[in-house]
Amino acid sequence: MATKELFNVRTPDDAYRVLADHLTPSPRQERVPLDEALDRVLAEDLLSPTDLPAFPRSTMDGYAVRAADTYGASEGLPAYLTVVGECLMGQAPTVSLALGQAAVIATGGMLAPGSDAVVMVEQTQAVGADTVEVLRAVAPGENVIQVGEDVRQGDRVLPRGHLLRPQDLGGLAALGIVEVAVVPRLRVGIISSGDEVVAPDQEPGPGQVRDVNTLTVAALTRRLGHLPVPYGICKDDLAALHAVARRAWDECDVVILSAGSSVSTRDMTAEVIAALGEPGILVHGVSLRPGKPTILAVAGGKPVFGLPGNPVSCMVTYDLFVTPALHHLTGCPRPPAEHQVRARLTKNVASAPGRVDYVQVRLEERDGELWADPVFGKSNLIYTLVRSDGMVKVELDKGGLVAGELVAVTLC
Amino acid sequence: MATKELFNVRTPDDAYRVLADHLTPSPRQERVPLDEALDRVLAEDLLSPTDLPAFPRSTMDGYAVRAADTYGASEGLPAYLTVVGECLMGQAPTVSLALGQAAVIATGGMLAPGSDAVVMVEQTQAVGADTVEVLRAVAPGENVIQVGEDVRQGDRVLPRGHLLRPQDLGGLAALGIVEVAVVPRLRVGIISSGDEVVAPDQEPGPGQVRDVNTLTVAALTRRLGHLPVPYGICKDDLAALHAVARRAWDECDVVILSAGSSVSTRDMTAEVIAALGEPGILVHGVSLRPGKPTILAVAGGKPVFGLPGNPVSCMVTYDLFVTPALHHLTGCPRPPAEHQVRARLTKNVASAPGRVDYVQVRLEERDGELWADPVFGKSNLIYTLVRSDGMVKVELDKGGLVAGELVAVTLC
Numbered sequence: 001m002a003t004k005e006l007f008n009v010r011t012p013d014d015a016y017r018v019l020a021d022h023l024t025p026s027p028r029q030e031r032v033p034l035d036e037a038l039d040r041v042l043a044e045d046l047l048s049p050t051d052l053p054a055f056p057r058s059t060m061d062g063y064a065v066r067a068a069d070t071y072g073a074s075e076g077l078p079a080y081l082t083v084v085g086e087c088l089m090g091q092a093p094t095v096s097l098a099l100g101q102a103a104v105i106a107t108g109g110m111l112a113p114g115s116d117a118v119v120m121v122e123q124t125q126a127v128g129a130d131t132v133e134v135l136r137a138v139a140p141g142e143n144v145i146q147v148g149e150d151v152r153q154g155d156r157v158l159p160r161g162h163l164l165r166p167q168d169l170g171g172l173a174a175l176g177i178v179e180v181a182v183v184p185r186l187r188v189g190i191i192s193s194g195d196e197v198v199a200p201d202q203e204p205g206p207g208q209v210r211d212v213n214t215l216t217v218a219a220l221t222r223r224l225g226h227l228p229v230p231y232g233i234c235k236d237d238l239a240a241l242h243a244v245a246r247r248a249w250d251e252c253d254v255v256i257l258s259a260g261s262s263v264s265t266r267d268m269t270a271e272v273i274a275a276l277g278e279p280g281i282l283v284h285g286v287s288l289r290p291g292k293p294t295i296l297a298v299a300g301g302k303p304v305f306g307l308p309g310n311p312v313s314c315m316v317t318y319d320l321f322v323t324p325a326l327h328h329l330t331g332c333p334r335p336p337a338e339h340q341v342r343a344r345l346t347k348n349v350a351s352a353p354g355r356v357d358y359v360q361v362r363l364e365e366r367d368g369e370l371w372a373d374p375v376f377g378k379s380n381l382i383y384t385l386v387r388s389d390g391m392v393k394v395e396l397d398k399g400g401l402v403a404g405e406l407v408a409v410t411l412c
Numbered sequence: 413m414a415t416k417e418l419f420n421v422r423t424p425d426d427a428y429r430v431l432a433d434h435l436t437p438s439p440r441q442e443r444v445p446l447d448e449a450l451d452r453v454l455a456e457d458l459l460s461p462t463d464l465p466a467f468p469r470s471t472m473d474g475y476a477v478r479a480a481d482t483y484g485a486s487e488g489l490p491a492y493l494t495v496v497g498e499c500l501m502g503q504a505p506t507v508s509l510a511l512g513q514a515a516v517i518a519t520g521g522m523l524a525p526g527s528d529a530v531v532m533v534e535q536t537q538a539v540g541a542d543t544v545e546v547l548r549a550v551a552p553g554e555n556v557i558q559v560g561e562d563v564r565q566g567d568r569v570l571p572r573g574h575l576l577r578p579q580d581l582g583g584l585a586a587l588g589i590v591e592v593a594v595v596p597r598l599r600v601g602i603i604s605s606g607d608e609v610v611a612p613d614q615e616p617g618p619g620q621v622r623d624v625n626t627l628t629v630a631a632l633t634r635r636l637g638h639l640p641v642p643y644g645i646c647k648d649d650l651a652a653l654h655a656v657a658r659r660a661w662d663e664c665d666v667v668i669l670s671a672g673s674s675v676s677t678r679d680m681t682a683e684v685i686a687a688l689g690e691p692g693i694l695v696h697g698v699s700l701r702p703g704k705p706t707i708l709a710v711a712g713g714k715p716v717f718g719l720p721g722n723p724v725s726c727m728v729t730y731d732l733f734v735t736p737a738l739h740h741l742t743g744c745p746r747p748p749a750e751h752q753v754r755a756r757l758t759k760n761v762a763s764a765p766g767r768v769d770y771v772q773v774r775l776e777e778r779d780g781e782l783w784a785d786p787v788f789g790k791s792n793l794i795y796t797l798v799r800s801d802g803m804v805k806v807e808l809d810k811g812g813l814v815a816g817e818l819v820a821v822t823l824c
Contacts, residue, residue, distance in 0.1 A: 059791055089606065108674065158798070207499075207500075222450055382563075385579035385582070
């Protein structure tokens with residue numbers, strides 16, 4: 001039962017940096033229509049092909065006027081303007097304003113030639129069919145969006161690497177950009193291994209357990225917008241594991257192996273990962289609980305992860321290493337922030353300096369305040385995670401956390 | 413230009429409560445396989461069909477032993493046990509332990525009959541092929557997960573209304589639950605209206621603008637896991653708007669109209685919504701900026717929203733009213749929390765007591781601290797949202813916010 005691992009235990013931050021230093025963002029791109037572009041990463045800088053708005057637009061219901069005609073107007077001494085027509089919505093105005101003239105306009109309407117401002121209807125008084133009293137002066141440009149005031153033709157509206165949000169799609173639609181180049185979804189190969197592991201739809205025999213990590217890892221991957229490619233369950237057979245890992249590496253952009261927790265199984269996983277290609281294993285062992293026996297590797301430019309089989313460790317290490325690596329590969333410099341809330345710890349949490357701990361917690365509201373109640377449990381309990389709402393990090397240099405302390409809970 | 417609206421302006425909280433009081437969670441359900449169940453809402457309580465684990469499992473690499481055989485053992489005075497075999501992974505043990513006997517076991521292995529604890533390999537010393545020195549005593553159950561210790565048969569593992577996370581899918585897989593009843597995705601009909609509005613792929617003529625809100629609203633809906641059903645752009649024609657609204661109401665669970673900003677257009681939208689059915693319009697006008705002219709209605713049990721056409725208002729009111737209504741309809745009592753971060757305001761923000769304001773901000777890091785820089789802009793500017801990272805809320809009773817103040821930024 002000799003162990004080859006843990007010869008080089010790194011801090012989690014350091015471990016990720018070593019991995020990231022060996023990864024290059026994908027140069028690939030594909031074109032998709034806007035309504036399929038949500039949460040995708042832009043593969044190109046987008047420049048505006050047009051001014052927005054393309055015509056001077058009213059921001060109010062009222063009258064398009066020549067501002068100079070309203071100077072000095074007040075409730076006591078209104079300006080009288082002749083109403084010569086209406087700026088109809090969605091049309092070029094058919095009237096053009098001369099001195100002392102006004103045209104009815106609605107919010108969003110195009111200003112008639114000759115007008116340079118809009119008086120709100122609330123600051124006017126109609127006098128007969130074709131005269132309006134203006135009760136307040138307006139400055140040139142008042143209540144008007146000028147041509148190009150929102151976006152100028154040629155402006156870079158979104159940079160390469162931007163993750164497209166709902167409002168971005170709306171903004172692109174406004175410019176007539178209806179198709180964009182995005183980074184293709186990454187194919188993430190997922191391999192579970194272990195002589196004791198059977199598929200979830202099978203009845204386990206004595207000593208057997210159902211596979212948990214394939215589904216969890218696939219769902220975590222899907223949440224990030226990538227494509228999980230499950231390779232099923234591999235027995236603890238070196239040749240078989242070599243073969244399936246090689247196939248996954250050939251067919252995918254990223255490979256994740258989640259192996260059993262015994263030392264012999266972990267050694268086999270490390271051997272298989274090391275054989276995939278250069279530079280091979282970069283990190284083997286992280287000062288982290290849970291998740292110490294994590295393997296981070298790169299083979300031929302593709303990241304390969306050996307995550308612990310313990311489901312809690314597997315999820316913690318996915319969040320810490322796989323998630324940022326996938327963002328890095330898509331060239332997304334500002335990935336979505338983690339959901340965090342602040343809460344008070346209900347109990348002391350022990351840790352050890354020199355190690356980062358993640359503690360599962362359940363959130364409870366008591367007297368209007370949020371409390372984080374640690375869900376302790378032996379390692380390898382699966383439902384610790386199901387019973388938790390989030391995790392609390394105990395920093396590297398801390399010996400623990402104290403009951404009553406205010407902590408950041410990362411929701412998961 | 414008489415206005416029929418705003419006769420009954422409510423606070424945002426009050427407005428939503430009135431709407432929610434008229435909505436009933438959907439009783440429908442559909443069965444989906446686990447790998448399609450991510451982020452879906454459970455439509456049934458899930459009870460465990462089995463004990464987890466189903467057999468006593470080791471949490472360590474080492475030796476399965478009878479704890480009593482190790483009592484008093486220490487480095488100075490080890491206990492000597494006879495190794496009678498190995499508990500192979502994924503198999504029922506072929507050995508059974510008598511007094512003074514031990515069996516090799518790996519993490520995750522099934523304990524041999526007769527054993528009740530595991531000694532870690534690090535606390536043993538092999539002596540020849542079939543004897544082991546135990547250097548530390550173990551208590552019964554030590555390093556073992558007992559049958560049902562994680563989950564007991566019949567336990568309710570997840571309640572109806574739970575939003576399924578990656579770890580929940582893994583947990584269900586562990587129990588052999590490979591298909592679940594979930595609430596069907598809601599069909600959300602989306603109608604944009606306005607004589608000036610053309611589709612994003614069309615070249616707008618003078619006075620025309622491209623439709624922004626259909627894409628934004630569809631994307632917001634998709635992010636919540638529901639199905640946007642776009643009904644295209646309707647001209648400001650009462651009969652046409654009636655017809656398309658009726659069709660959307662017939663075919664969908666929820667209808668959203670986003671109308672132009674002029675008073676006459678808003679009046680038309682209100683008339684169409686009111687005609688859809690009882691109880692009709694519940695809220696018309698909210699003490700909110702942007703978003704004052706929002707309409708909340710229910711017709712025959714289905715919510716109908718009249719959102720302002722201004723893209724910023726449309727998004728703010730979607731977040732405030734449509735999002736919680738969709739969660740309510742799916743019967744999800746604990747929907748995902750909003751992403752919030754804390755930052756300092758760079759500038760004063762004016763508001764008015766008696767109104768809730770939402771201010772778009774851009775986040776910037778300065779000297780390691782996060783700052784929220786308000787993105788001011790005339791209403792109807794579309795790119796205010798694109799240039800923002802989130803929104804800051806100015807509460808109902810506040811006259812504004814002060815530069816330097818620490819505020820919660822809801823990311824969007």
